[in-house]
Amino acid sequence: MSVSEPTTLSPIAERAQAPAEVRLPSADHGLTWRPLSVADVPDLTSLLGRIEEADAEPFRTSPEEVAEKFDGDWKDPARDTLGGVDDSGVLRAWAQVTQPPGDTTVVRAFLEGGVDPQWRGRGIGREVLAWELDRARQVLAATGKDVPGRIGAYASEQTTSALALLRACGLTPIRYYSDLHRPLETDLPDVPVPAGVQIVGWSEERDEEVRLAHNEAFASHWGSEPQTAESWRSGRSHFAPQWSLVALDEATGEVAGYLLTGRYEQDWEIAGHSSGYVELLGVRPAWRRRGIAPALLAAVMRRLHADGIQYAELGVDTENLSGALGLYTSLGFTPFYRSTLFTIEL
Template sequence: MNLLYDWIRNENVQAWAELTNHLAVVDCTDEFYEAEDLLEELHEPGMEPERDTVAVWDGNRLVGFAQLRVGHQLREGLSRVSITGGVHLEYRRQGVGTKLMDILESRARQKSAQLHPGAPAAVDMWGNAPGHSAGAMAEARGYLPARYFQDMTVKAEEFRKSSMELGVNDSLKVLPYSPEWAESIRLLDNEAFADHWGSTPKTADEWEAMTSARTFRAECSRILVEKQPGSLRPRVLSYALSSEWVPNELYVARVGTARDSRGKGYAGRLLSDVIAAALADGFTEVGLSVDVQSPTGAVGVYERLGFSVTRTGTMYRKDILRSADASCRSFEPR
């Protein structure tokens, strides 16, 4: 094969969407994207497309891609790198995936060292269900299974509304998401996920990119606030933020509760409101993804609302060594 390796450009996003949606079907991930969403992703904070992405072309056909992200901040002194990508079904087992990983693992060492000099680093990659080809390749390259995640969904006939009630004189109030709360929620998110595996704190720019994205659904997102004695501004205790990647299917992307407020049913109440609003607005189902070993007992919260598991995936991790190379390219972009 005479394949061309390049980086992903603005004009490539339609071909990128077609390949990504092909992979969603053949790999049973249901991760479908529109070209507009991938264009936003291509220019998210910290992304350098000419260095952090790779496109594989067979003539005018995009047959493989990969992209890399490095957390802007350390978590417990670790620089976290994630690599995502895929190869068209017809082009697998021909070395394409191996070359993509060679390129981006080298870039991972370089960029991590630039952003976080002296800090240890690890690369994470998704392997889908056990036995999937991506997982087999990960293990062949020295990655080890590090965490298991479940995709869960609930439909109208399965939904069980939360029984938690907020009294009329209660200091607690459920509100729809609005930008005025963005910074308070971002800080709470960083606190809430500080004890979650694989998470890194989000910067203000990253939070703005997420909540201003085309797919973000403020109208189907909720926050719980508490009036503070002597303070004009309530404190945010919990939040559930939603997106719509697939038409008529709501995806709850972020759920969190202040650590001193866990175990009180707040997340379940907010999610219950989100699900009810989504179903009333015509969504056919609500989905989310959860760490099976979540320290908050999130799986139980979701099951009580009627969520059930639709698929299980594996996150693989490998520690990486530093590289002093000035360039990580093993190809010359066109």
């Protein structure tokens, strides 16, 4: 085959190598295994808090965020979640496999899970991960999307045991991410809004336009897949509309760029300061290289500062070819947290 000829993939059902049955963790550990549901939100929130504290994570998952793990018609908690409960009814381990519904060029299954710090060192984590991998293969095979497949899991750089477990179970680091922050008390950047562009506050009426703009802006970004209308609206329990912006083309009224921000107050005590987290920042291709992204960032920093917020935060793929990391550092952002995406490519 010449280099110009496309590679022919076998059907995803073959590449996924899905087992007929998933491997449930052993009952020998003293845990009873069952699916999770919305009724488990308080216990799962508590478990996540214990895990995040032990792993020195700079965040805490709120009950609202935990509840969102069960939202979405594309999710099947009865088959795609797992909880391990001890004899006293305390949740000691958990897992979830999620397959985003809009995937078109790469069909993905993401793994989340963890074990109570008091129950670690017994082999539970390895067996939970084995269940996740089995279920991920089943989920991918069932999509029928005959495109490249990916099983992925994120791990923080300081969680050395989790990093080692992922490697031992056949996942390989493929991408590295950094969270960056910038103090807002002094020296805010003075970035002019480009001619012909107007920056306005986010509004419900423009949200669908922003979704479509996002799908276009991120179409060429590694690891990004289109957002459906439902998936776009999910995960917004901490969305901060007052800190979210839209850049409009004054001539056409079209959305040229956007910036969406979250307010995670549960993290402020851990960090020692208040913050606004820029969740998404994008500019459509036809409007790039005009300074819209830095103008949006400067505008949101002014809004945050005016509301008494001490830091602006955001995340970045360190290998992003758009130059995002260079833009952020030029505006005074510095790294404070790093994570790695581990995958099995199918």
